[in-house]
Amino acid sequence: MQTPAAIDLASFYANPDRNVAVLDYNSRFITSIFDLVNSDELADFVRLFLDEQRDRTPEVADASTTFNLVTPQVYLATIKAILTDQPDAFAQYQKSEILASIEDLYSYYRTYLRVATMTIKQNDVVASEFMTIDQRFNDLVIRLYRTIEEKLQGHANHVYRQVSAGSSACMLLQELNWQMPAGYEKLKDIRFIDRLMLRPPMMLHTKSNKRKGTFTATQVNPITNFKGTEDDFFCYPAMIGESLAYIYFHRDYMASGLALANLFQLADAKQVADHKPDLVLLFGTPGVATDTDAENGHYFYDQANDIYVGQVPYNDQTTYFGYMKKMCLTLHNLHMIAQKRLPIHGSMMKITFANGQTKTVVFFGDSGAGKSESIEALQQVADDQIVSMETIFDDMGSFTLQGKELYAQGTETGAFVRLDDLSSEVAFNNMDRGIYMNPEQKNARVIIPANTWPRIVMHHHIDMWVYANNYDDAVGVHRFTDQETAKATFIAGKRKALGTTDEVGMSTTFFANPFGPVQEQAATQPIIDAVFDRLFTDDVYVGEIYTHLGNDKSQDKLNESARQLLAELLAL
Missing domain, CATH: 3.90.228.20 (Phosphoenolpyruvate Carboxykinase; domain 3)
Known part of the structure; x- marks a missing residue:
């Protein structure tokens, strides 16, 4: 089964291969359920959902009577007819079948790691309201779902579950000037995470669940091969011990990027502005032609600028959070050794x-x-x-x-530990703060403060x-x-x-x-x-x-x- 192509709009990105979605509230913030059902963002996601449903649905004699096999246009037209109480909304498809499909769509969307972003300027009023703004979108999504659900089932729900319907997390981003040496200009426009809101417990799933090999030195600064942009990369500025680290990660590695919040102190704007980092990590970028073991990560010591630069390539293996954590710690430890620690x-x-x-x-x-x-x-x-x-x-x-x-x-x-190593008391006491990685698999992990x-x-x-x-x-x-x-x-x-x-x-x-x-x-x-x-x-x-x-x-x-x-x- 071929994975459908990613959605890549200015306001909405969704990659089914990595189950990651990124919403940009600056590009568009939807304020009503009718704006939502008429949006290009929902239309594209419905198209993605139906493509996957077609791959999974067995062949039937009359596809026209199977709601999961309709075109996106018919699907959305049916939703709009239900919302506006049109008498012919159920002329061709049974309510029960439509309801089952809407449940599938809602569940499918929530299988994605959904991260909302907002970019602020200094003293922007949105800085103090970003969580409220994000909550409004979550309320909007769940209201749309419940409105359709209750109209189809003919009565109000008896039990309401306040799940994270719209987003799993929200990032407040900021453009900051830092002490950038010559040669690092490619990083200039990539935004820094200023504040981060998580909705734990977060259950994240990655294609890999184990780390292999070691990180080796490379003879060429990985920054020379960096091709990331402000659209597909973010920077998590971290205090790793007393080392200042700028961790740049591709949006498809959002699971690892968010998990950093439970592991390393998020540096504030004052620690970043006009400061040169001790460490720079480029995560989800290609290496250079001379690198051996192209599937693993490499590091380079930029002696002229006294910066340790790490690089981890984009592939399925490196989706395991251990790669993010251990490369950060490798760079930090190399910095410690240089300082005779x-x-x-x-x-x-x-x-x-x-x-x-x-x-x-x-x-x-x-x-x-x-x-x-x-x-x-x-x-x-x-x-x-x-x-x-x-x-x-x-x-x-x-x-x-x-x-x-x-x-x-x-x-x-924080701590990145195997679930098997935790007593039930520790596991349950920290559940409301934890980020869980592949909890159903062997070597399942949790990151807790x-x-x-x-x-x-x-x-x-x-x-x-x-x-x-x-x-x-x-x-x-x-x-x-x-x-x-x-x-x-x-x-x-x-x-x-x-x-x-x-x-x-x-x-x-x-x-x-x-x-x-x-x-x-x-x-x-x-x-x-x-x-x-x-x-x-x-x-x-x-x-x-x-x-x-x-x-x-x-x-x-x-x-x-x-x-x-x-x-x-x-x-x-």
Whole structure:
């Protein structure tokens, strides 16, 4: 079955191949149901819907009596006749069949990720009203649907469900001047996201659900091959840790672009205006001819302007949100290494105990090692010994050695976690804020807010650093007494792959971090040496926790390891 061509009007874009729709309220804002039924936007979408229905509807003897097989003109004429109570509205088609088709059309539209946009100028009154404006359109769509539905069924509904009928989200966009180096002029007209409104829980679906490979350096700045325009690209300005990142994404990657809101702090106009970014990401753009592995992403260090530029190509594989997140973190980590900071692939928790003590513990390891599972197990076995656990970083942070002081900082304000890793309590408590990715599939993910940006970039003391060991058949925790043995374990990055990437079986990754340290091993090694020297000089607990996930995945054994970890924390 061939996918119908996308709709590409000034005010409405819809791509059935990616189930993405973008509405531009500046080009046209519809204010009545009669404007809506007479609009080119609805006519084109009905045409798209009927094309798909024809592909799915079995052949019938008399197509003229099947409402889903009529022309768009007949379909819309019938809707208008129903709305105006024309006596011949049902001359050829039964009410029940028309109603079923209208339900299908309404449901089909809502399968799209529908994002409304508005562009503002400075001090524009629309800035304070953009959510109200968007709500009016949602009310209009649902009113049209209910009016047709109730006229066809002959009575009012008994139950009303206030779904997001018109849009799933709304973006307030702004044109901003930033400190743009020569060669980056292609980005000049692309609008920045100034404010963003989401309607969670959001259930998003992408063609890919797993990341593969690593990002590699390219010899040519990807900006030279950028062909995006203000019509098909948007920029999410993000604070990734303390790095300022301009993330440009194609509108067909709107699912990933919106999910950034639950993961990275949205930089405001003052942080963008007249500032040069540390990082630039071009997402959904072609690479250059000299790139190897054209299906994956690449990065380039623009030394003249001190900017790390990333590029991820447009294809089905890169629709998985992990590509967006991990390329952002790769660029950030490369920036950290250049600043002599050590990127940490792991999770940091600040734990407040019932006895009044507060301890910070960093769980370290590559994807699937058991970092999230260890935190969940620790919460389960703690009973009333733990008052609260604050997430400083969920996936990536950094250690900075400043003189004799070693401190940690986070990068993300949110968490991108497997649904299987979440307890039912955490999952349900965050449902009204979550962005869910392919929730019905294996490796289903959710992105939920976890902390505020000022908190994650604070300088956090480190009390414990443990390697998540998912391959040894041991139980409990083990503290390293020898610095070289500890360092060798962390650098080896050994783990048993659990299906979160394309790897299988035992694997090793330099410093358990394929997002920066792998690409810059020579530059990372002296930073690792200095950090371990400081940790062992200060007698910080450096060890490993046996998660057992690569063996029998025993919850009892993981819980026992968590109990021992709890005892060690209380003893510090």
